[in-house]
Structure formats: C-alpha cells, structure tokens
Amino acid sequence: MEAKHILFLLRQPPYATSHALEALEAVLVAGVFDQVVSVLFSGDGVWQLVDGQDGAPLGQRTVAKVAQALPQYDVTNLYVCARSLEQRGLDVGDLALPVQVLDAVEQRTLIAAQHAVVND
Amino acid sequence: MKFALAVHGAPYSSQSAATALRFARAALAAGHTIPRVFFYHDGVHSACALAVPPQDEPSPQAGWVALAEQHGIELAVCIAASLKRGVVDAGEQHRYDLPASNVHPAFTVVGLGQLLEAIMSSDRFVTFAA
Amino acid sequence: MAVLHLVNRAAALDACLAAARDEDAVLLLEDGVYAAVAALAPARPLHALEPDVRARGLSARLADHVTVVDDAAFVRLVEQHQPVVSWR
Numbered sequence: 001m002e003a004k005h006i007l008f009l010l011r012q013p014p015y016a017t018s019h020a021l022e023a024l025e026a027v028l029v030a031g032v033f034d035q036v037v038s039v040l041f042s043g044d045g046v047w048q049l050v051d052g053q054d055g056a057p058l059g060q061r062t063v064a065k066v067a068q069a070l071p072q073y074d075v076t077n078l079y080v081c082a083r084s085l086e087q088r089g090l091d092v093g094d095l096a097l098p099v100q101v102l103d104a105v106e107q108r109t110l111i112a113a114q115h116a117v118v119n120d
Numbered sequence: 121m122k123f124a125l126a127v128h129g130a131p132y133s134s135q136s137a138a139t140a141l142r143f144a145r146a147a148l149a150a151g152h153t154i155p156r157v158f159f160y161h162d163g164v165h166s167a168c169a170l171a172v173p174p175q176d177e178p179s180p181q182a183g184w185v186a187l188a189e190q191h192g193i194e195l196a197v198c199i200a201a202s203l204k205r206g207v208v209d210a211g212e213q214h215r216y217d218l219p220a221s222n223v224h225p226a227f228t229v230v231g232l233g234q235l236l237e238a239i240m241s242s243d244r245f246v247t248f249a250a
Numbered sequence: 251m252a253v254l255h256l257v258n259r260a261a262a263l264d265a266c267l268a269a270a271r272d273e274d275a276v277l278l279l280e281d282g283v284y285a286a287v288a289a290l291a292p293a294r295p296l297h298a299l300e301p302d303v304r305a306r307g308l309s310a311r312l313a314d315h316v317t318v319v320d321d322a323a324f325v326r327l328v329e330q331h332q333p334v335v336s337w338r
Contacts (some may be wrong), residue, residue, distance in 0.1 A: 004240055009335060011265070019148075021130075022161055024202055029232040043265050044195065083268065107269050111335060112253055116245035118126070119336040121329060135258070135280045135302075142301065146321035147328075244328050249258055249336040 004115040005036045013044040014063035015055065017039045020048050023120035024066045030118075031073030038077035039070065040110065041099070045120065051096040064096040071097075081107060106118045121152045126235065126243035127163035129250025131180045137166045140248040141183045148191055156194040156238040157184070159227075162250060164202035169197070169224035185226040195227040198233050254331035260285035262337040267292060269335075275327055277319070278302075288313045299324060 008027045011080040014020040029115060030037045048063050055062040071117055085091060085101065092101060102110065111117065125144060129136025137159075144154055159166055164182060173179045188195050202223070203212060209229045213221035223229060239245045252273045255266045258280040266272040270276060270295075278286050283320060286298040291313035300309060300320045303309055312318065319327070328334055 006236075006239060007333070012338070019161055025200065026160070026235060027230055030236050033227045033233075033240065035236070042269075085236075094203045104268050108271050111269060111333065112251075112271065112274075114333040116124075116239045116242075117247070117333045117335045118239070119128070119247040119338070120243070123328070139258075139279060139299075142321050143324060146325045150322060150325050152325070152329075214274060244332060244334060246256075246334045247336040249256075249338040 003035050005038070005113055006030060007111065007114045007117045007118070008037070008039045008050060009111075009117050010039060010045040010120045012042050013047045014053070015058055017069060019120045020045070020063050021061060021066060023118075024048070024063070024070075026118065027070060027075055028066075028073045031070070031075040036077075037075050038079065038110065038114075039075060039114070040079045040081065040102070040107065042081040042084050042107075046080055046088060048076040049080065049095040049097065049099065050090065051094055068097045079107075079110065080092075100104065121243040122241065123138050123147055123152050123154050124245045125154060125157045126245070126247045127157060127166060128161045128248060130162035131171070133162065134250035136163060136248040136250040137180055137184075140246075141180065141187070143246070143248070144187055144193070148187070149157045150215070154193050154205035155241070156189065156234065158235045158238055159195070159197045160201055160235065163248075164197050164205055164207045167197045167202065167207050167223045167227040167229075169221050181224060185224065188226050196230045196236070196238075197223065197227050197229055199229045202229060235239035251332045252330075254327050254334045256334060256336045257285065257338075258336065259283040259338050260290065263292070265267060266335075266337040267294070275290075275331055277324065278316075279324075283308060286309045286313060286316045291316055297327065
C-alpha cells in the first residue's frame with residue numbers, strides 16, 4: 001500500500017482536558033506505521049510546546065515531554081502556526097523542541113497535500 | 121468510496137456522535153461503505169450499555185448498534201481512552217478485577233493502531249470533533 | 251483536490267479561514283452554524299448543515315450567500331474533497 005500523508009492538527013491547550021495528550025499518543029502510534037506523518041500545532045495547541053511545563057502539580061504527565069518524544073518515533077515533520085505564536089507573544093525560543101514555523105500560505109499547502117487530517 | 125469516521129465527543133456534552141451517526145446513515149444510503157467507526161477521547165462513552173435515555177428521545181447508542189448490524193460496521197472503542205473513563209468490556213473487567221463491565225456487545229475495544237489502520241485503508245477520513 | 255473544512259463552533263471559523271484556500275469548501279455544522287447568520291457571516295462561500303440550522307431557528311436568519319445543505323449533500327462534499335479538516 002502506498003504511504004499516506006496524514007496530518008495531525010493540534011489546536012487544544014494541554015492539561016484542562018485529555019485531548020492534547022491523547023492526540024499526541026495517537027501521533028506516536030502513527031509514527032510506527034511508515035506513513036508520511038506531520039503535526040501542525042495551531043491556536044491554543046501551541047501551548048503544548050511551550051518550555052517550562054511541569055504536569056506534576058496537577059498529577060499529570062508533562063505534555064511538552066511527550067511532544068519531545070515525537071522524533072524518537074520517527075515523527076519529524078513538526079510545524080507550528082506563525083500567527084498563533086505571534087498572537088500569544090511567543091517565538092521558537094519559547095518552545096521545548098525544534099519545530100518549523102509556517103505562515104498561512106505554507107499551512108494551506110501542507111493541509112492540501114494530505115490524504116487525511118486527524119484533529120485533537 | 122470507503123469512509124473512516126472518528127467520534128470524539130460524548131453524547132449529551134457534544135453533538136459529535138449524533139452528527140456522525142446521521143452522516144454515516146447518509147453515506148451508507150449513498151452507496152458508500154464504512155468499515156470502522158473509531159470512538160476516541162470522550163467519544164468512548166457511546167459504548168456504555170448502561171445509559172438510559174429519556175423515553176421521548178431516541179437512544180444514540182441504539183442508532184449505532186442498528187447501523188452496525190445492518191451494514192457490518194465495526195464500532196471500535198479505543199482501549200486506552202475507554203479504560204480510564206470507566207468504559208470496560210468483560211475481558212478488561214477480568215484483567216483489572218473490576219466489579220462490572222459496561223461495553224455494549226456491538227462495540228469492540230481495540231488499540232490506537234486500529235485508528236491508523238482505518239485511515240490508511242479508507243478513501244476519506246472524517247473527524248467529528250468535540 | 252480542494253479541501254473540505256468542517257467548523258463546529260462559530261469561534262473557530264477565523265482560524266479555519268486563515269488556513270483555507272479560495273477553492274476550498276467550508277461547512278458550518280453544530281454550533282458552527284451561528285457564524286452563518288447575516289450579521290456574522292464572512293464574505294466568502296459557506297455551507298451550513300440544515301438540521302443544525304433548523305434546530306437553532308436560524309433558517310430565515312442566514313446570510314444570502316450561505317448554502318444550506320442536508321446530510322446527503324454533506325456526504326457529497328466529502329466525496330468531492332480531500333482531506334476533510336475539522337476545526338473547533
């Protein structure tokens with residue numbers, strides 16, 4: 001079977017709900033399927049990447065740590081929405097792992113190149 | 121065409137499952153096939169057999185069960201998402217020594233890999249987000 | 251192929267439109283249909299899901315350029331587009 005292009009579009013902030021963590025778990029699983037997997041963090045989803053997180057006070061796993069494991073699962077196409085960073089006063093120096101910043105045009109191209117998009 | 125669907129919301133706190141059910145009916149009526157519907161996040165609550173809807177409202181679960189029986193759809197519930205929410209089949213009840221199980225027999229508890237398998241083997245994938 | 255964007259909350263429409271190309275289709279459903287009312291709908295082609303529009307009493311309140319579609323037409327939109335992206 002031909003490899004499919006699968007994008008995970010992650011837009012939810014971590015901790016208040018399990019959405020972010022469960023979506024990242026699905027990304028980790030996708031990484032072992034030999035598909036062309038990409039992840040785009042957008043909107044409040046960019047908070048999943050911000051440095052300095054510690055889930056311990058909430059009795060939860062640290063979401064940025066899970067995101068940091070993505071490259072070990074062969075998920076290396078990691079993208080973040082430029083406007084979402086800017087709106088929140090963030091830049092790549094605030095993030096816990098290296099990701100590629102995409103402007104709106106680049107995001108449109110990325111989305112249009114997918115066979116399937118999985119949302120959080 | 122082959123469609124794969126994901127349901128992310130619980131009945132009563134989201135329309136996710138209800139919208140997905142209507143979409144599934146319309147897709148099947150149009151001649152498409154739906155080998156698997158994957159219930160993830162709070163969507164796993166759709167599998168609970170112990171919900172009793174008000175008498176004047178249709179049961180969301182009965183809709184899925186009827187559709188699955190008629191069209192051979194696998195109603196797949198993510199094991200990791202369901203266990204922690206107390207949606208448990210007999211096998212997991214035994215494994216964790218729990219006092220009861222509650223997954224409707226029309227639903228199958230599966231791993232996350234089945235979500236990817238459904239995406240990979242279908243022509244279209246639609247998330248019903250919550 | 252053009253993309254189908256599903257928007258199930260009115261507040262998510264802005265983010266969706268920033269990521270949508272002119273040729274992409276946008277379908278408002280669930281609470282997303284509130285973004286289709288005349289006072290709020292952005293000036294670009296939009297679809298709105300009929301059961302959600304009718305349930306919320308919005309049938310006569312939608313912007314003129316909004317196309318109301320039933321579940322069968324929702325299925326046809328999915329046939330004709332790839333990928334399908336959900337925004338919430």
